[in-house]
Amino acid sequence: xxxxxxxxxxxxxxxxxxxxxxxxxxxxxxxxxxxxxxxxxxxxxxxxxxxxxxxxxxxxxxxxxxxxxxxxxxxxxxxxxxxxxxxxxxxxxxxxxxxxxxxxxxxxxxxxxxxxxxxxxxxxxxxxxxxxxxxxxxxxxxxxxxxxxxxxxxxxxxxxxxxxxxxxxxxxxxxxxxxxxxxxxxxxxxxxxxxxxxxxxxxxxxxxxxxxxxxxxxxxxxxxxxxxxxxxxxxxxxxxxxxxxxxxxxxxxxxxxxxxxxxxxxxxxxxxxxxxxxxxxxxxxxxxxxxxxxxxxxxxxxxxxxxxxxxxxxxxxxxxxxxxxxxxxxxxxxxxxxxxxxxxxxxxxxxxxxxxxxxxxxxxxxxxxxxxxxxxxxxxxxxxxxxxxxxxxxxxxxxxxxxxxxxxxxxxxxxxxxxxxxxxxxxxxxxxxxxxxxxxxxxxxxxxxxxxxxxxxxxxxxxxxxxxxxxxxxxxxxxxxxxxxxxxxxxxxxxxxxxxxxxxxxxxxxxxxxxxxxxx
Numbered sequence: 001x002x003x004x005x006x007x008x009x010x011x012x013x014x015x016x017x018x019x020x021x022x023x024x025x026x027x028x029x030x031x032x033x034x035x036x037x038x039x040x041x042x043x044x045x046x047x048x049x050x051x052x053x054x055x056x057x058x059x060x061x062x063x064x065x066x067x068x069x070x071x072x073x074x075x076x077x078x079x080x081x082x083x084x085x086x087x088x089x090x091x092x093x094x095x096x097x098x099x100x101x102x103x104x105x106x107x108x109x110x111x112x113x114x115x116x117x118x119x120x121x122x123x124x125x126x127x128x129x130x131x132x133x134x135x136x137x138x139x140x141x142x143x144x145x146x147x148x149x150x151x152x153x154x155x156x157x158x159x160x161x162x163x164x165x166x167x168x169x170x171x172x173x174x175x176x177x178x179x180x181x182x183x184x185x186x187x188x189x190x191x192x193x194x195x196x197x198x199x200x201x202x203x204x205x206x207x208x209x210x211x212x213x214x215x216x217x218x219x220x221x222x223x224x225x226x227x228x229x230x231x232x233x234x235x236x237x238x239x240x241x242x243x244x245x246x247x248x249x250x251x252x253x254x255x256x257x258x259x260x261x262x263x264x265x266x267x268x269x270x271x272x273x274x275x276x277x278x279x280x281x282x283x284x285x286x287x288x289x290x291x292x293x294x295x296x297x298x299x300x301x302x303x304x305x306x307x308x309x310x311x312x313x314x315x316x317x318x319x320x321x322x323x324x325x326x327x328x329x330x331x332x333x334x335x336x337x338x339x340x341x342x343x344x345x346x347x348x349x350x351x352x353x354x355x356x357x358x359x360x361x362x363x364x365x366x367x368x369x370x371x372x373x374x375x376x377x378x379x380x381x382x383x384x385x386x387x388x389x390x391x392x393x394x395x396x397x398x399x400x401x402x403x404x405x406x407x408x409x410x411x412x413x414x415x416x417x418x419x420x421x422x423x424x425x426x427x428x429x430x431x432x433x434x435x436x437x438x439x440x441x442x443x444x445x446x447x448x449x450x451x452x453x454x455x456x457x458x459x460x461x462x463x464x465x466x467x468x469x470x471x472x473x474x475x476x477x478x479x480x481x482x483x484x485x486x487x488x489x490x491x492x493x494x495x496x497x498x499x500x501x502x503x504x505x506x507x508x509x510x511x512x513x514x515x516x517x518x519x520x
Contacts, residue, residue, distance in 0.1 A: 074487065312373050377412050
C-alpha cells in the first residue's frame with residue numbers, strides 16, 4: 001500500500017471505538033496479556049478524553065496513543081507500572097497533574113513504516129504544549145534486551161542502543177523522537193519477559209512550559225487546624241455569643257492556624273431568650289440570628305486571616321423549611337454552605353428540620369475540604385463521594401449528648417479517615433444547660449484522625465482533647481503524606497476498589513464541586 005492510498009485522520013478515541021481498539025491491542029500485545037478491558041478504556045476517556053488519540057484510515061483504527069496526567073515530581077522518580085493502575089486495571093489519572101505520562105502507543109502491524117507512531121508522538125507533544133505541562137514521561141519497554149541479557153546488564157544495553165550499535169523497536173523509536181533516558185526502572189512490568197522486567201524512564205521536556213505564578217494565597221501542603229471544644233452555657237444576648245466566638249478566633253489565629261472549627265449548633269443556647277414551650281417556634285426564633293452570625297463570622301475570617309468553619313446553625317430556607325447548615329467562611333470573604341443531609345429522629349420530631357440535597361467539596365488555600373454534620377459521617381457513601389473529588393480534609397461538627405452517641409460519631413469518623421485516605425476533624429460541645437430544652441447534657445472529645453499507615457501516628461489519632469472539658473485543640477496536617485499513602489501505602493483503599501463490580505453515584509440531582517457542576 002502506498003502512502004497516497006491512505007486516508008488518514010487523527011482524532012480522539014471514543015467509547016464506541018472499543019471493539020476496534022481491542023482487536024488492535026490483542027494483535028500487538030499478545031505476549032503481555034492483550035487488550036485492556038472496556039471499563040479501563042471508558043474510565044480513561046471519561047477522565048482525560050484529550051489524552052486518548054487515534055489515527056484511522058477510512059474509519060479503521062490503525063494507531064493509538066493512550067495518556068494520563070501525573071504529578072511530575074512523583075513519576076520522574078523510580079516507580080512501577082502498577083502505581084499507575086488501580087484494581088482491575090483502572091488507570092489513575094491525576095486531574096491536577098503537571099505532566100503527561102505515555103501509557104501506550106500501538107501501530108497496526110500492517111501499517112508500520114508509514115511513520116504513524118511519529119504522528120502520535122507529535123500529537124502528544126502538541127497536547128503537552130497547549131496544556132502548558134512540564135514534560136511527557138513514559139516507562140519504555142526494551143523488548144530486544146532478552147537477546148543480550150546473558151552478555152550484558154540492561155544499562156549497557158541501553159547505552160549501546162543509544163549509540164545505535166543495537167536496535168530496539170521501542171527504545172530506538174523513542175530516542176529518535178527526542179526522548180531522553182532519565183533512568184533505568186527495575187521490576188517495572190515483571191510479566192514483560194522480553195524486557196526481563198526492566199524499562200527505561202523516558203522524558204521529553206516542554207521548553208515552552210511556564211510555571212504557574214506564585215501568589216500569596218497559594219495552596220499549602222502544611223495545614224494547621226484549631227478546633228474549639230465549645231462549652232454550652234446560658235447567654236443573655238447574641239453579642240455575648242459572638243464575643244465568645246471572636247475570643248477563640250483571635251486565640252487560634254495567634255497560632256498561625258489555617259482553620260478555626262466550631263461545633264454543630266453551637267449557638268442553640270440563644271433559644272433560652274424565648275418561650276420554649278413550643279420547640280418549633282423556639283428553633284425558628286434561633287434561625288432569625290443566622291444571617292447575622294454568618295456576616296460577623298465572615299468579618300472575623302477576613303480580619304484575623306483565617307478560614308472559619310462556623311460549626312452549624314439553623315437556616316430558614318427560601319422554601320420556608322428549616323435546615324441544619326455548616327458554613328465555611330473563607331479568609332478572602334467567600335462563604336460556602338453545606339446542609340446536613342441525614343436528619344436525626346430528635347431533630348425531625350422536635351424541630352421539624354429537613355435534610356439538604358447538595359454535597360460539595362470546597363477548594364480553599366489550605367486544601368480541598370468537605371463538611372459533614374454529625375450524623376452524616378455515619379453514612380459511608382457521603383465521604384466516599386467527596387473522596388472521589390480529591391478531598392483532603394473532612395470536617396465534622398457534631399453535637400452529642402451521651403458517650404455512646406459520641407462513640408458512634410468517633411468510630412465512624414475514624415473509619416472514614418482510613419477508607420478514604422484523608423484527615424478527619426471532629427469537633428463537639430460540652431457542658432450542661434438544664435434551663436434550656438434539649439441542651440440538658442453534652443458529651444464530646446474533639447479529635448483529628450488520619451489514615452492508618454507508617455507515615456501517621458500508630459493509633460491514627462493526630463490530636464484529641466480531654467473529654468468533656470472546654471478547650472482548644474491544634475493539629476498540623478501534612479497533605480503530601482496523603483498523596484504518598486494513596487499511591488504507595490501499605491494498603492491503597494481508594495486505588496484497590498473493585499470498580500468493575502460496583503460504582504457509587506448520586507441520584508436525580510447535581511453533584512457540585514467548587515465552581516464545577518456535572519450531571520450524574
